[in-house]
Amino acid sequence: MSNGTVRRENPALQFIVVTLPRTIIGVAILVSILINFANIIGRYILLAPIIWAEEIMIYIMVWCVFIGAILVTWDGRHIKMDLLSTAMPSPWKYIVNGIMVVSFVTACLFALYQDWTVTSMMLRLDQRSVVAEIPMSVPHSALLFGFAAMALALLARLRYHVRGEFGSDTEIAMKQAEEVAAKVGEIPTALPDKPL
Numbered sequence: 001m002s003n004g005t006v007r008r009e010n011p012a013l014q015f016i017v018v019t020l021p022r023t024i025i026g027v028a029i030l031v032s033i034l035i036n037f038a039n040i041i042g043r044y045i046l047l048a049p050i051i052w053a054e055e056i057m058i059y060i061m062v063w064c065v066f067i068g069a070i071l072v073t074w075d076g077r078h079i080k081m082d083l084l085s086t087a088m089p090s091p092w093k094y095i096v097n098g099i100m101v102v103s104f105v106t107a108c109l110f111a112l113y114q115d116w117t118v119t120s121m122m123l124r125l126d127q128r129s130v131v132a133e134i135p136m137s138v139p140h141s142a143l144l145f146g147f148a149a150m151a152l153a154l155l156a157r158l159r160y161h162v163r164g165e166f167g168s169d170t171e172i173a174m175k176q177a178e179e180v181a182a183k184v185g186e187i188p189t190a191l192p193d194k195p196l
Contacts, residue, residue: 017074017153021067028067032060052132059129059139066146073150076161078104086164097162101154108151115143 035053043049072078085096123137154161 013156017156018071021071025064025067028060028064032057032064035060055129055131056134059134059142062139063142066142069146070149070153073153074157076157076165093164094162097164101158101161105151105154108147108154112144112147112151115140115147119144 035050035057039050039053080100085093085100088096119137119140122135122140127136128134129136129139159165
C-alpha cells in the first residue's frame with residue numbers, strides 16, 4: 001500500500017483482484033510488443049507488413065487499460081481532488097468520501113448500462129473489425145468487464161474508500177514536505193568559501 005500500511009487480504013481474493021490482472025496485463029503487453037516487433041520485421045525487412053497488427057495492438061491496449069483500472073480502483077489510486085477532504089474532521093471526511101464512492105459507483109453503473117447496450121448490439125449485428133475481422137463485441141467487452149469489476153472492487157473495499165485509508169497523494173506530499181523542511185533545518189545555510 002502506498003501509505004506504508006500493510007493490510008491482510010484474503011489470499012484468494014488478492015490473487016483474483018491483484019495478481020491475476022497484473023499477470024494478464026504483463027502477458028498482453030508482451031504479446032503486443034511481439035506483434036509490433038514482427039510487424040516491424042515484416043514491414044521493413046521482408047516488405048510484407050502484418051496488416052492486422054495495429055488493430056489488434058489497439059484492442060489489446062484497451063483491455064490492458066480497463067484491467068489496469070481495476071487495480072487502480074482496488075488500491076484507491078484514481079485521480080481525485082482530495083485536498084479539502086483530507087483536512088476535514090472525521091465525520092465530514094467520511095461523508096464527503098461516501099459521496100465520492102456513491103458518485104463513482106453511479107458512474108460505473110451508468111457506463112456499464114450504456115456499454116451493455118452497445119456490446120449487445122455489436123453481438124446481435126455480428127459487427128466485425130475492418131482488417132482483423134474480429135467481433136467488435138470483443139473490444140467493447142473490455143469496457144463492460146472493466147466498469148463492472150471497478151464497481152465490485154469499490155464495493156469490496158468500501159470501508160477503506162469511505163475512511164480514506166489508502167493514503168492520499170495530498171497527505172503523502174504533505175509528509176514529504178515536512179521531511180524536507182526538517183532536513184533543511186539540518187543543512188548549513190552558509191555557502192562554502194571555495195566553489196565546488
